[in-house]
Amino acid sequence: MSDHEHKAKEYQAKGVVPFWPEHFLKELGVGLVAVAVLFVFSLFVHPILGHVADPADWAYQPAPDWYFYWVQNFFDVGGHYWSILHLVKFDWVLMFGAPILGVSALYMVPFIDRYPERRLLKRPLMLGMLMFGMLFFGYFTTNGVYAHNRLIIREPYSIFATSCATCHSIKGLGGNNRGVMKTPTGQWTYPPSLSHVGSILSPAQIRSQLENPQDGMPQLNLPPAAIKDLVPFLAHLK
Ligand code: HEC
Structure with a gap:
């Protein structure tokens, strides 16, 4: 033999x-x-293509394909809680920590799961991780789809896209959150994300910020009609 x-x-x-x-x-x-x-x-099967890239279109809103909404939405939601915890300065911990933790967990699988059983029901840990993963992707993908749809079908969104998106982001669209600016009083700041501005400021405070911008936001001289559209739109972003 x-x-x-x-x-x-x-x-x-x-x-x-x-x-x-x-x-x-x-x-x-x-x-x-x-x-x-x-x-x-x-x-x-031919994929649906977007329009041709236009480098002169400065109001363009980069958005991921739907299968990456979960990443964007995870960091959007995560970033919100991060800022509630006053950890904005440490957002790099979230940006680096979450992927490193996730990938390490995958590397750990063969070391943790050493049972010879192959049937799914006899592998509660693996089944649990699988279910958790599917719920995680499912939740943040759906949430992301709703966030984008809620945003884009609204008329005031186009005002946001042309007048505000160079500085602010909403639900991960637009924004220059890393673009540090100097305020008139000499402090450094950056335009905050407006994803949840409705739970931070009242409609009156939002109106006041648009009419008399504070803290380094320039006076945009918005027409009253634009302010009238923008205030309820922003107040709904909770
Ligand atoms: C040139 C950059 C820039 C533009 C354009 C701009 N903003 Fe701002 N905005 C800022 C900065 C900077 C702040 C204040 C950051 C701080 O409080 O330290 C701010 C603050 C705000 C706040 C208060 C947010 C909070 O959480 O306190 C709102 C609301 C706001 N902006 C709405 C708008 C809207 C609506 C537009 C468009 C019509 C707009 N901004 C355009 C830079 C900008």
């Missing part, structure tokens, strides 16, 4: 599949089928 046959017998007795060549060929087969499906798909 050759060495390979000997090994194969041994594996068979243990009830496991050897990597070479059995497992490898199976993986290769599945991989080729997946590529073939993608190829056929790309021949017959």
Whole structure:
């Protein structure tokens, strides 16, 4: 009996599949089928393309494709709670910490999950992580879709896009949150995100900020009609 046959017998007795060549060929087969499906798909199903990129369009709102809404929405919601905790200065902890934690958790899986069971129901930890992951992506994707839709279908949003988005962001759209500015009193500040301005300022305070901007925001001389549109729009962002 050759060495390979000997090994194969041994594996068979243990009830496991050897990597070479059995497992490898199976993986290769599945991989080729997946590529073939993608190829056929790309021949017959044409993606919807946006308009051609225009570098002169300064009011353009970059938004991720829907399958990345969860990232944007996670940091939008996370950033909100971060600022409630007065940790805005440490937002890099959130930006770096969350991905590092998430990826490390994936690397830890083979070390934590050492049970030989393959049936899902006998692997409560893995099933739990899977469910958590699906709920996590599902929640933040749906939340992100709603956030974008709520925003874009509103008329005042176009005023925001042309007059405010160079400095402020709403739900991750627009904004220059890192663009530090100097206030008239000499302090350094940056335009805050307006994603949740309705739960921070009252409608009267928002109106006052637009009529007599404070803290380094320039006087924009907005027409009264624009202010009338913007105040309830901003007050609804909670
Ligand atoms: C040139 C940059 C710039 C533009 C353009 C701008 N803002 Fe501001 N805005 C600021 C800065 C800076 C602050 C104050 C930051 C601080 O409080 O330290 C601010 C503050 C605000 C606040 C108060 C937010 C809070 O949480 O206290 C509101 C509301 C606001 N802006 C709305 C608007 C709206 C609406 C527009 C468009 C019509 C606009 N801003 C355009 C820079 C800008």
